Amino acid sequence: MSDDRFDVTTDPALRSWLDIPSGSDFPLQNLPFGAFRPPGGGAARLGVAIGDRILDLAAIARSGLLDRALPDASVVLGAATLNALLACGPAAWRSLRARLSELLCAGNRELRDDPVAQRAFVDRATATLVLPFEIADYVDFYSSLEHATNLGRMLRPEGDPLLPNWRWLPIGYHGRAGTVVASGTPIVRPRGQTKAPDRAAPAFGPTRMLDFELELAFVTGDGPPLGTPIGVARAREYIFGVALLNDWSARDIQGWEYQPLGPFLGKSFATSLGAWIVTLDALEPFRVYAPTQEPPPLEYLATSRPENYDIGLSVELSSAAMRAAGQAPQTISRGNARGLYWSMAQQLAHLTSNGARIRAGDLCASGTISGVDPAAYGSMIELAWRGARPLQLVDGTTRAFLEDGDTLTLRGSCDRAGAVRIGFGEVTGTIVTAQSTD
């Protein structure tokens, strides 16, 4: 592997002294960061997922076991969000992760024999996972060629499905940071203005075209000062890690509002973020070349290095009827992020190319990740082709868009022969009936 970031923490031979179930999303090589409330409630605290447990970072920071790895460990890790750690930068991120790996590695007894260990592990199933950091700015890109092409075919059937700018720059827009919610948060069906093609006037009411979007998102540390772009070759140094993201979308609201300034209320009602941020270091063994770009990108976006990640993705739908009948959730999409046209490094270089600064806690999502195969489409509007090919569910019903009671669950994991599986957990949400104005 031609690899400037390889470190021992990804070594497949590593084993923990903890018992980690085979096939777990969270082996010793992963150590994703998140935030949780312990069983019984109380303030949110930071943790790292390991097997079926969460390692309470505040607890072990207080014990002094992290002092060498991270200055002010008990302050930075005693916070309720990851923002202070994000602001520490890549050297600190790497040093902390290496130390956690060391403490959890078979043969090491520092944590194992420390009295703190008794209180430092929480059963993951009993914890409530919360938003891992306060979102600074939230940007959503549009980086899947297949998704952009599918949407173009549906919305502009007469023309070229891709607009002229799409292959030249990673199209993106700012979303609403304040409505990014933790996995598990119920999604209230939004109301909004929509206009039927055969009506003269719009109407206001609950969306009838509620959709999900299968995405990954990266979170950043602090960038250089305002006015200073980040070069594409250095972009990964500013990225802490990656999480699952569901960009819920109301297609009918979006369709009426989005000209000329882009999506607004069709997207801003909720965006669900996965609880676990998998570090770029943990993903390093799965870094791959992106598809060849044609035309070649301009110099500020050009890179000759592998900048994509081989991350398998899936979407499950479970209707209220399926749950009542004891039926398992139905997998409605299976894809992979490796085929994304624009990489995270290119997204970040583009985002800052005008001098815009990034802050610790900036969240940048990929846009819907769709594959060539229709079974790998990453949104309902593509899977059911805008209602033309409704999805058949195992409860006997069909879906063009999401219905109240539907639970959507996105999953992701890196699985490759010779490497240890690295998982993202899940991001899930259930649609609940629209509320009236208060």
Next chain:
Amino acid sequence: MSDDRFDVTTDPALRSWLDIPSGSDFPLQNLPFGAFRPPGGGAARLGVAIGDRILDLAAIARSGLLDRALPDASVVLGAATLNALLACGPAAWRSLRARLSELLCAGNRELRDDPVAQRAFVDRATATLVLPFEIADYVDFYSSLEHATNLGRMLRPEGDPLLPNWRWLPIGYHGRAGTVVASGTPIVRPRGQTKAPDRAAPAFGPTRMLDFELELAFVTGDGPPLGTPIGVARAREYIFGVALLNDWSARDIQGWEYQPLGPFLGKSFATSLGAWIVTLDALEPFRVYAPTQEPPPLEYLATSRPENYDIGLSVELSSAAMRAAGQAPQTISRGNARGLYWSMAQQLAHLTSNGARIRAGDLCASGTISGVDPAAYGSMIELAWRGARPLQLVDGTTRAFLEDGDTLTLRGSCDRAGAVRIGFGEVTGTIVTAQSTD
């Protein structure tokens, strides 16, 4: 005045025991909130502008003089930003302002005779004004009929200048909160992708169409929980106040990137916010009816009350050559916000109509405020009609767009017979040469 918000603090008969220059932006009836660094530097602190001075809120809070008006006054007002005060809500905002008015009113000796008064006033000219609050989400609307019509005429000369949705809803989009900067911050000319119509490929370089946009923006307190819209009749209760805003725009970058997801890098390099937030209570005597809306808005946007504000606005340009020659800045636009088609209340009701929540520190801008008269156009692209009618400057040069060294200054004030003048101060910024990638 049919007025649910009138209070004694706007009484034109009120005088302060402080000497306030005639025609000041900041009489006793204004008391706008901001943040500043004292002469000699040090941490940012909160203040209220009064005449040529700033009243240091932390200093008088510590003295106990505000205890009855605001719980935890020394904590809330001892912060470096207004966010904690914004989170206190309208009853606290009003109570604090009434108490400050009382303390500064002729006849009152509580502050005047308190030893703290010696340290509680800072000469405004010697203070450095900083960003008054941390921006949560930043939304920019597009609420001037004249501006939207002008842009439509230039960009779509063959069709209806207004898109079909424009008269039905206040069009808006999310901007970049992290690049909102304080008045006075130099504006680095952004680089970006642009494509000339006669070229097959885009190029990357400094924008050649750098523009300003004359706007007002309101800042909010916390809203109801996610999923709960704010009705238009109650929207003003969530708005703390209003400031000047310049939404710097690179028209060539924006023109190439904005389809289909809206403006991104053409706007995200910098947005300048005025230092002083004039409270809605101070603006209350200047509340007026908005122009009649046709078609009538849908019920969730309908209001029979005066929801606009009579605020005079101006834009001054000063080139480097003008400053070198000792020439005064040239006024290039004079307008008024009273003609805005969509009011702040309608903007906020629309923004939350899908259940999106607002947070203390949300910033919502009006969009460029243009009038019917070409002398009241609020952007360079309109004033010079996309270069077709370049502006003649007093230094002998012309402008289609902004050049390096140009200083733009926006001002606003409410002036009406029988009322005391309420001013916004200014928002200013100077264009500096593009930097190269770092």
